[in-house]
Every structure is written in C-alpha cells, then in structure tokens.
Amino acid sequence: MQLLRGQSSIPVVVHVVWYSPEENISEQQIFSQLDALNRDFQAQNDLSIVPPGFRSLIASAGISFCLADMDPQGQPSNGILRRQTDIRQVASHRTGSQKTICYTELGGSDAWDPSRYLNIWVGSFGGLWVGEASPPESTPSNEDGIRIDPRYFGTTGTATPPYNLGHSLTHEIGHYLGLQHPWGAANDNKDCTQDDGIADTPLQSKSYFGECPASGFTCGTPDMTMNFMNWTDDACLAMFTPGQKKRMQEVLQGTRKGLISGDNRCMSTSTQAPAPIEANLQVFPNPGSGTFTLIRSNKSEAAHLYTATGQWMRSIPPHQNSFELTGAAPGLYILTCGNQQLKIIHLP
Numbered sequence: 001m002q003l004l005r006g007q008s009s010i011p012v013v014v015h016v017v018w019y020s021p022e023e024n025i026s027e028q029q030i031f032s033q034l035d036a037l038n039r040d041f042q043a044q045n046d047l048s049i050v051p052p053g054f055r056s057l058i059a060s061a062g063i064s065f066c067l068a069d070m071d072p073q074g075q076p077s078n079g080i081l082r083r084q085t086d087i088r089q090v091a092s093h094r095t096g097s098q099k100t101i102c103y104t105e106l107g108g109s110d111a112w113d114p115s116r117y118l119n120i121w122v123g124s125f126g127g128l129w130v131g132e133a134s135p136p137e138s139t140p141s142n143e144d145g146i147r148i149d150p151r152y153f154g155t156t157g158t159a160t161p162p163y164n165l166g167h168s169l170t171h172e173i174g175h176y177l178g179l180q181h182p183w184g185a186a187n188d189n190k191d192c193t194q195d196d197g198i199a200d201t202p203l204q205s206k207s208y209f210g211e212c213p214a215s216g217f218t219c220g221t222p223d224m225t226m227n228f229m230n231w232t233d234d235a236c237l238a239m240f241t242p243g244q245k246k247r248m249q250e251v252l253q254g255t256r257k258g259l260i261s262g263d264n265r266c267m268s269t270s271t272q273a274p275a276p277i278e279a280n281l282q283v284f285p286n287p288g289s290g291t292f293t294l295i296r297s298n299k300s301e302a303a304h305l306y307t308a309t310g311q312w313m314r315s316i317p318p319h320q321n322s323f324e325l326t327g328a329a330p331g332l333y334i335l336t337c338g339n340q341q342l343k344i345i346h347l348p
C-alpha cells in the first residue's frame with residue numbers, strides 16, 4: 001500500500017471477522033482496497049468514463065488512508081485484526097439491538113477508539129447487502145465505522161463483480177464523512193422533491209442499482225450516474241464533486257477531527273505493490289508516440305479511438321494489432337473495446 005506523505009492520513013483498522021475460510025481474506029486483498037481508496041479520494045482513479053459535461057466537476061477529496069501502525073494502547077500493529085466466528089453472516093447478525101460483528105464477546109471484534117481510528121469490519125452479509133456505514137455523530141460509538149462484505153472489498157482475491165473495483169468502500173466512507181445519495185435520504189424518492197443537500201450534484205430520482213449506464217436523465221437534467229454516491233456498478237463509478245469534497249472536509253475538521261489530529265498512527269513503510277487489475281485491453285508504449293501496439297482479449301471486437309472530449313476519431317478493426325497517432329496533437333486520447341476503456345497519452 002501507498003503512504004502519502006505531507007498529507008493527513010486517516011488511520012484504518014480492518015477487522016476481518018470470518019466464518020468460512022474464504023471470508024478470511026488475504027493481506028493483499030486488504031492492501032488492494034487501501035490503494036483503491038487512495039486513488040478514489042484523490043481523483044487518481046480511471047476518470048475516462050466521466051462525460052465531458054461533468055468533467056469540470058471532478059474533485060480530489062484530498063483524503064488519504066493508511067493501515068494503523070499502533071493500537072489504542074500504543075503497541076505496534078499492522079492495522080489488521082482477524083477473528084474466527086461461529087456466526088454465519090455475521091455482518092447482518094444482531095444480538096438484541098447490537099450489531100454482533102462489533103463486539104468481541106458476541107463473536108465479533110471490538111472497535112478501536114472510533115474517535116481516532118476508522119474501524120472497518122469485513123464480514124459476510126450473506127448476499128443481502130454490500131455494506132453499511134455509520135454517519136457522523138452516530139451512536140452507539142462502539143459500532144461507529146463501516147461494515148462490508150468480503151466479496152465487495154478490494155480489487156483482488158474474493159472481490160466479485162460488479163463490485164470488484166473497491167468503490168463500494170469509497171461509497172460507504174462517503175456516508176461516514178457526511179454524504180448522502182444523490183437522490184436524498186429516502187430510497188423511494190421518485191418525485192424529485194428530495195436532494196442530498198449538495199449544490200453541484202444534480203437532482204436525481206433514480207438509484208441506478210445494478211446498472212452501468214452510459215448516461216441517465218431524471219428530474220429534468222442529466223444524472224451524474226458515475227458519482228461515487230450512486231448505486232451504479234463499480235465499473236461505472238468515478239468521481240466526487242467540489243461540493244461533496246467540502247462536506248467531507250467539514251466533517252473531517254469537525255465531528256471526526258480526531259481521525260487526523262495528534263500523532264501519526266500510519267504504517268510508515270510500504271508493504272506491497274498493489275495487485276494489477278486484469279487487463280483486457282492494453283496499449284504500449286503508453287505514454288508513446290507514432291505507432292502503438294494494441295492487445296485486446298476479445299479479438300472479434302473492433303476498438304474505437306476518441307479524443308479526450310469524446311469525439312470519435314476512427315475504429316480499429318478486429319485482428320488489427322497496431323494503430324497510429326502520427327499527425328494527431330499531443331495529449332490524452334481514449335480507446336474503447338466492448339465495455340473496456342483505456343487512456344492513451346500521446347507524446348509530442
């Protein structure tokens with residue numbers, strides 16, 4: 001994972017509470033999730049799916065995350081706790097009104113001081129739910145944090161499509177830092193009367209659950225279907241807005257300021273390079289100039305080349321393994337093949 005120096009990092013403790021062995025996810029899967037968070041909250045993820053009309057609203061939230069290097073008692077730690085449980089679907093299990101996964105004595109794992117650490121419990125929801133988050137100032141504090149299913153955590157290991165790019169946790173941390181869905185607090189907002197209280201996210205009445213739309217239109221304006229606070233599939237999520245950044249920073253400087261104040265509780269060494277996401281579409285050299293070599297796993301599908309503003313330039317027929325940008329202006333170009341997209345940097 002990556003430590004971003006010169007910037008306040010939120011120390012994270014990951015509680016892996018597992019019933020079946022595959023729920024006891026690997027360190028590599030945890031690191032892949034931290035890397036995804038650090039990309040998403042700094043606008044370093046793949047932004048090529050953001051349409052031209054919304055590009056000026058892409059904001060880096062300016063937030064980074066690290067695994068805690070010290071427990072609440074000051075003892076060294078790697079920020080990962082593992083607990084075997086005899087409770088199936090422990091993340092959705094309740095003991096009375098308590099969330100079982102948040103208490104060691106009930107078969108879960110006790111929170112580390114939630115005013116100083118972001119607690120993330122990874123446990124099975126049994127397919128009922130992807131994850132859930134505690135909003136700021138939520139009670140009880142023993143349960144303050146995020147619960148997420150191991151199949152929708154990280155980008156490798158047991159991470160499962162369509163939630164295998166780490167964006168589910170990005171979405172839940174958005175809630176944890178004070179954001180609502182673009183369609184407001186209720187899940188049944190069909191009449192465009194409710195809003196998320198953020199001025200630069202368009203009013204929206206649809207959740208896009210289970211969808212990966214090229215575009216969407218409700219309440220009289222185009223929907224920001226690729227906003228992280230939608231329920232769109234991971235492949236179609238990409239951005240926060242300046243208004244959302246402002247809200248999250250206010251929470252981080254206010255209610256949740258203990259996360260970023262005081263002594264540094266971050267892992268100070270790089271542990272492992274992130275696992276590469278399996279690429280079905282590759283171009284090299286990239287950045288490059290002149291002739292580019294193209295590799296696509298689906299050799300019967302044509303690829304299409306676009307300018308950075310989405311203007312179609314030309315198609316590259318199936319089985320053609322190279323293309324030229326000679327004569328085209330230096331800068332960013334987009335190559336698509338099926339539902340895959342790739343950014344190409346054309347050098348002078």
Ligand SMILES: [Zn+2]
Nearest residue numbers: 171175181229
């Ligand atoms: Zn949500």
